[in-house]
Amino acid sequence: MTNQNAAVSEAQTMDIKVAMSSSPLFSSAAASSGRCITVYRRKLLKKPETAQKINAWADSMRASSPTRVKSTSPSRSHAQSEDQKSWMIHHPSALEMFEKIMNESKGKQIVMFLDYDGTLSPIVEDPDRAFMSDEMRAAVREVAKHFPTAIVSGRCRDKVYNFVRLAELYYAGSHGMDIKGPKGRKYNKGNRAVLFQPASEFLPMIDEVCKILSQKIKTTPGARVENNKFCLSVHFRCVDEKRWAQLAQQVEEVLNDYPKLRLTQGRKVLEIRPTVKWDKGKALEFLLESLGFANSDNILPVYIGDDRTDEDAFKVLRKRCQGFGILVSKFPKETNASYTLREPSEVKLFLQRLVEGKGSSLLGY
Numbered sequence: 209m210t211n212q213n214a215a216v217s218e219a220q221t222m223d224i225k226v227a228m229s230s231s232p233l234f235s236s237a238a239a240s241s242g243r244c245i246t247v248y249r250r251k252l253l254k255k256p257e258t259a260q261k262i263n264a265w266a267d268s269m270r271a272s273s274p275t276r277v278k279s280t281s282p283s284r285s286h287a288q289s290e291d292q293k294s295w296m297i298h299h300p301s302a303l304e305m306f307e308k309i310m311n312e313s314k315g316k317q318i319v320m321f322l323d324y325d326g327t328l329s330p331i332v333e334d335p336d337r338a339f340m341s342d343e344m345r346a347a348v349r350e351v352a353k354h355f356p357t358a359i360v361s362g363r364c365r366d367k368v369y370n371f372v373r374l375a376e377l378y379y380a381g382s383h384g385m386d387i388k389g390p391k392g393r394k395y396n397k398g399n400r401a402v403l404f405q406p407a408s409e410f411l412p413m414i415d416e417v418c419k420i421l422s423q424k425i426k427t428t429p430g431a432r433v434e435n436n437k438f439c440l441s442v443h444f445r446c447v448d449e450k451r452w453a454q455l456a457q458q459v460e461e462v463l464n465d466y467p468k469l470r471l472t473q474g475r476k477v478l479e480i481r482p483t484v485k486w487d488k489g490k491a492l493e494f495l496l497e498s499l500g501f502a503n504s505d506n507i508l509p510v511y512i513g514d515d516r517t518d519e520d521a522f523k524v525l526r527k528r529c530q531g532f533g534i535l536v537s538k539f540p541k542e543t544n545a546s547y548t549l550r551e552p553s554e555v556k557l558f559l560q561r562l563v564e565g566k567g568s569s570l571l572g573y
């Protein structure tokens with residue numbers, strides 16, 4: 209079983225390795241050389257943060273949250289179109305590759321993992337209004353009738369449950385740090401509801417930082433902190449892009465006093481999480497184990513998500529050489545997913561086709 213008591217000190221070391229390689233905020237000669245360096249986050253943040261670094265970070269978030277195709281010169285536009293073509297060759301549409309996927313799933317149990325925001329619901333300005341459509345809910349309900357299904361979200365588990373409202377699913381909230389499964393389903397080990405919270409000890413600290421941060425960001429119009437129980441989301445969705453660097457700076461200043469918390473970046477959001485070695489990829493592995501599939505060759509795990517935090521799950525699937533990830537994006541992005549879908553409406557179509565194609569041949573799981 210995955211180690212449930214991940215040591216914080218170990219996580220601190222690991223987290224910096226990840227952060228330094230993925231964010232310009234932490235870029236350094238050592239990191240760019242690919243060498244593995246061991247350094248605590250506290251140490252890094254003691255260095256003076258320059259405006260240049262913060263701006264570089266904001267640029268990185270813009271690149272990961274493209275909302276439109278930029279108007280450019282014809283030659284640049286041609287280059288972008290070539291990039292798009294090349295990207296689609298390497299990460300083809302899951303709808304266009306549907307027959308191949310069906311063939312791959314023959315004789316195997318599909319296990320479905322779904323992110324919520326940007327995957328089942330559109331990204332909207334007010335995160336409290338990121339509702340999923342009734343049609344999408346019906347599609348997910350049908351999928352769950354035929355395949356074990358989990359929602360894996362950065363949101364608080366209760367909040368994502370209130371959006372989805374399907375009691376038959378597994379829910380992994382707070383980036384997998386708060387997992388609960390349905391009671392009495394035959395795929396539960398020992399027929400018990402699964403409950404797993406590897407970061408409980410951080411709850412008071414998360415609440416404290418939420419209060420401090422909420423006060424601090426009041427000077428940035430549109431900024432908002434969402435308390436996701438085991439992690440915090442600082443939303444940039446309603447903040448003028450010119451103020452993104454300012455907001456990032458404010459978050460960094462607060463986090464300087466909390467070395468046991470780390471910062472990750474998503475689509476128009478900064479996530480503050482405990483430095484436990486836990487992410488959506490670990491949650492996926494934990495759920496597969498809970499379902500009794502840890503050592504099974506006859507499964508096909510499918511993970512659909514739109515965000516950087518979903519990459520941890522895509523990576524796990526690549527490493528296991530089992531199943532595949534599907535990235536929801538209209539724009540080329542670096543990803544470990546095998547396939548793509550352009551938007552939530554295509555996710556719905558894919559789920560519906562999966563049930564039509566696969567569900568009819570199964571007696572249930």
Ligand SMILES: [Mg+2]
Pocket residue numbers: 323324325326327513514515
């Ligand atoms: Mg998402």
